[in-house]
Amino acid sequence: MKLLLVVTGSATAAHVPYWINWIAMHRPGHRVRVLVTEGARRFVTPASLASAVVDEVLVDAWDAVADRPVHVEYAAWADGVIVYPASQNYLADLASDRVDRPSLLTIALSTAPVVVAPGLPPGGLASPGLVRSWTTLEERGSATVLSPVPGVSKHDPTLTSWAPGDFTAAVALVEPDPERVGRTVLQTDLLRTEIDDADSGGWTWTRTPGTAAPAPFTAHSSPEFAAVRRWMPDGLLLGSAVEDSRVYTAPAPRSVAGALIDDGPSAVAPAVLEAVGASLRELHSTPTPENIIRGSTRGVDRLVNWLDGRGLAPTARVARERLNVLPGDVAAGLRTVVSALLDAPSVLCHGAPTLGSVVLAGERPLLLTGEDVAVAPADTDLLWVVGELVEYGLTFDGADSGWTAHVDAFLAGYGGSGRTSVADLAAVRIALHLHDYIVYVGWSTTEFDRYHRMIRYLLENGDSR
Incomplete structure (x- = not known):
C-alpha cells in the first residue's frame, strides 16, 4: 500500500x-x-x-x-x-x-x-x-x-x-485486513457496502449509510417495511437490521452494475433485467396499508433539494450555480420533469433499485431491499434502472444496441413503460448521479461537464435511446 x-x-x-x-x-x-x-x-x-x-x-x-x-x-x-x-x-x-x-x-x-x-x-x-x-x-x-x-x-x-x-x-x-482477503469494500460518503465470504456459504452484503448521508435507512419498524415483509414479492431480498446497517445473505458477490461496467451489455442476459422489472411490478401491485402517508424517496429528495437550492453543501451549491451558467437551462428542465413525475398516484416502492443492489445469481437476480422503501410514484423506482442503463450506453458504447435491448427487457418485465418517457427518466437519474458524485465522492469539472452533456442531450432529444 x-x-x-x-x-x-x-x-x-x-x-x-x-x-x-x-x-x-x-x-x-x-x-x-x-x-x-x-x-x-x-x-x-x-x-x-x-x-x-x-x-x-x-x-x-x-x-x-x-x-x-x-x-x-x-x-x-x-x-x-x-x-x-x-x-x-x-x-x-x-x-x-x-x-x-x-x-x-x-x-x-x-x-x-x-x-x-x-x-x-x-x-x-x-x-x-x-x-x-x-x-x-x-x-x-x-x-x-x-x-x-x-x-x-x-x-x-x-x-x-x-x-x-x-x-x-x-x-x-x-491496512486491508489480511484475514479478510475475500472482502470487497465499495465506499462513498453516501453509502458503504462490504461484501464478505459467509462462513456458512454464500456472501454477506453489509450496507451502511455513509458519513455524510443526509438521512438514515428506512426503519425496520416502519409501516412501509412491514408491508414489504408481509407481501414479499419474488426477487426481493430483505436484510436484517444491525445498528444503522442492513445485512443480507446473498448467493453471489457480484452485482449487475459491476458486471455491466466491467464487461459490457453482453455480460448480463436481457432476462436478468426482465426479472428485475417483474419484481418491481409485483412490488408496486401490493396493497398499500392505509396508515402509510404518501411521501418521496431519499434519492428524489436529494435531487429536489439540490435543484431548489435548499440546505446545500458547498460543493452542491457550486454545482447548482454551474448548472445555471452552462447552456441548455438544464436545472429548470429537470425540475419540470421531476414535478410531473411526482404528480402521480403512489405505490409501495423499493426507493432506490440501483443495479448495484441487484445481486447477479443466474437469471433470477435478487434485489437487496429495505433501505429506501417508501410510498411514492412508481416512476421513482423505474428511473433508477432505466437511467443507469441509458447512462452506461452513453458512457461506454454510444448507441450500442445491447443497452437498448436491456432497457426494453426491463420494461417488458415491468409490463410496460411508466408515465414518464425513457429519456426523461434517464435524465433525472443521471442528474441524481451527478449530484451524488459531486457531493459524496468529490468535485471533478470533467465529470460535471460530461454528466451535463448527457442530461442536456436527453432533455432536448426526447425519447432517444
Whole structure:
C-alpha cells in the first residue's frame, strides 16, 4: 500500500527511524512518503528517515515545498495516513480544521483512513484541550485516535509521560485486513457496502449509510417495511437490521452494475433485467396499508433539494450555480420533469433499485431491499434502472444496441413503460448521479461537464435511446 507518514514535534519522533526500518523488514512492498513538521526536526532529521521503502521526505511547511501542490498529490496518492507521533498542538490543529501546512490540508482532502497516535508530556492526557481535540476527532469519525501508553518523562523520572501506541497497530488500522482477503469494500460518503465470504456459504452484503448521508435507512419498524415483509414479492431480498446497517445473505458477490461496467451489455442476459422489472411490478401491485402517508424517496429528495437550492453543501451549491451558467437551462428542465413525475398516484416502492443492489445469481437476480422503501410514484423506482442503463450506453458504447435491448427487457418485465418517457427518466437519474458524485465522492469539472452533456442531450432529444 501507499502510506503517508506525518511526523510531528513530540520527543518520541526520535524513534520513527526504527519504525521505518520495521516497514522495510516486514512490509517491503509498501511505499512511504514522509512529512516532517518543523517542531519534529528538533528530534529527528529528514536524512535519518531515508530508507529503501521511503520515496520522499519533505518538511511540512509551505515554504519548504515551494509552489508544488503536495497536498493534491499526496491526497490522491495515499492509501492510508499515519500521524506518528501526534503532538498535542497537532491534534488541536487537526480537530479545529486548520490547514496551514501541507499535511493538514492533505488530510482534509484525502479519503484514505487516518490514524493519529498522540505523544504527550506529563499531564497531557488529562488536559482539557487534549480531551476536546480527541473527542472532536472521534465524534467526527475523520480519524482514528490510537491510545498512548504510559512512559517516563525524560526530564523528571517521577512523572508519567505518554508515548504513542504501538506503530504496528497504527499500520494495521490503515491496512486491508489480511484475514479478510475475500472482502470487497465499495465506499462513498453516501453509502458503504462490504461484501464478505459467509462462513456458512454464500456472501454477506453489509450496507451502511455513509458519513455524510443526509438521512438514515428506512426503519425496520416502519409501516412501509412491514408491508414489504408481509407481501414479499419474488426477487426481493430483505436484510436484517444491525445498528444503522442492513445485512443480507446473498448467493453471489457480484452485482449487475459491476458486471455491466466491467464487461459490457453482453455480460448480463436481457432476462436478468426482465426479472428485475417483474419484481418491481409485483412490488408496486401490493396493497398499500392505509396508515402509510404518501411521501418521496431519499434519492428524489436529494435531487429536489439540490435543484431548489435548499440546505446545500458547498460543493452542491457550486454545482447548482454551474448548472445555471452552462447552456441548455438544464436545472429548470429537470425540475419540470421531476414535478410531473411526482404528480402521480403512489405505490409501495423499493426507493432506490440501483443495479448495484441487484445481486447477479443466474437469471433470477435478487434485489437487496429495505433501505429506501417508501410510498411514492412508481416512476421513482423505474428511473433508477432505466437511467443507469441509458447512462452506461452513453458512457461506454454510444448507441450500442445491447443497452437498448436491456432497457426494453426491463420494461417488458415491468409490463410496460411508466408515465414518464425513457429519456426523461434517464435524465433525472443521471442528474441524481451527478449530484451524488459531486457531493459524496468529490468535485471533478470533467465529470460535471460530461454528466451535463448527457442530461442536456436527453432533455432536448426526447425519447432517444
